[in-house]
Amino acid sequence: GTSVKGFRLMRRPRVLEPREAHWRDMVTQMAETARKNYRSLVHEDPDFAAYFRAATPIDVIERLRIGSRPSRRGNKGGVESLRAIPWVFSWSQNRSGLTGWYGIGTALLAAIEQHGETAVAEMAKDWSFFATFLDDVEMVLAKSDMAIFERYSLLAGDAHAHYFRLIRDEFLRCQQAILSIKNETGLLQRDQRLAQSIRLRNPYVDPISLLQVDLLHRWRAADRPEDALFQALVATVNGIAAGVQNTG
Secondary structure, X not given: XXXXXXXXXXXXXXXXXXXXXXXXXXXXXXHHHHHHHHHHHHOOOOOHHHHHHHHOOHXXXXXXXXXXXXXXXXXXXOHHHEOHHHHHHHHHHOOOOHHHOOOHHHHHHHHHHHHOHHHHHXXXXXXXXXXXXXXXXXXXXXXXXXXXXXXXXXXXXXXXXXXXXXXXXXXXXXXXXXXXXXXXXXXXXXXHHHHHHHHHHHHHHHHHHHHHHHHHHHHHHOOOOOOHHHHHHHHXXXXXXXXXXXXX
């Protein structure tokens, strides 16, 4: 509010246009669908925490100094106890980027089915909030690599087949939905600068990722010692973070 001669004038809340109000309702519904899908995997699946610890380098990241606070709250080993930075960082390291898109593909396709592709595409064209959201998700998808991620997932042994299928299928749904809404044939079609940057970096980052998978396997088999293997793993963590340019 503002003051005029000692009186405080309160601004009236902006009245939403009918179209914008409808868009907000649509996005609220999408958010709820995405949240349920995400939670069903991350929080409600009792075996997911073990898969997470096997398919990401979280056991290396927990020993690093990232930020000013410990990587987890308390001594519990579940996903809920992890702080945001190591949680997101772990999924960035294994090249899946899961935290940036999981659940969104299901939500977008549900919105398209309910409201029609034209309505969702119009919202992406005319509402900068939704357009920016889609751009951010598209960027994370473009930086993700399911082929590299599969190598990490294999570290989980018997759990690999089930969880990799769930994650890969949601990735493909998300990619399909965004390309459909934007009427594009490939990710980052409208941002060639970033697309080229990723293409130029990947040939350097991919070998580091594959090396990290091999080192994780050997280090864990040796009962995670603080030795040269661990120092090599730390170097790969730094290398992947610099190359992918996403941390947490």
